[in-house]
Amino acid sequence: MAWTDERVETLKKLWADGLSASQIAKQLGGVTRNAVIGKVHRLGLSGRAAPSRPTRRIATPKLAPRPRTATSSSPASAKAKPSNGSEPAVVRAPAPAPVPVEPHVLPSGDYATVLTLREGMCKWPVGDPADASFRFCGHKTTPGQAYCEAHSQMAYQPQAKRKRKPADDARAVLDSLASGRRANF
DNA sequence: CCCTGATTCGC
């Protein structure tokens, strides 16, 4: 596609607006970003307001000039379009809310181990069970709860639909436990 | 690996 006055004008405008060469090329259509850049340079309007860095090109000791002629036709190579997969209209999923829970230190100064873990203490495992440092969360739980609030959410979090409010979740957990599942510890 | 602009040079 030729560089008509109109297209050049558009190019100038978009370039002045700060659009990248690829963006301009996409908008103009029929040209690649290389074409846009080449045109920009020919027009004399190169550097803008430093998009990122001057990007000074250091002296290139062109030791190996690349063969640009078509005489060296590569066998069946033919740089086909990279088949840009810009088809799927994927909807960005909202960032899942992380539930960070730090290991709890008991008032006694110890961690909740298998020996010190008692009723009303969160049984959430912390660390490698095969390791001596293995312990439990130990956070206070509501009576009948196996885990503290934070770990209850982690333990009973359905992976499918987590649309409900935290309050609802807590209630659901409580109901779940109240209806039969006593802390079997 | 995505992107950016810069440069070269056969056409």
Next chain:
DNA sequence: GCGAATCAGG
């Protein structure tokens, strides 16, 4: 004049 190939970098 044009722009693909290539480069140099973020």
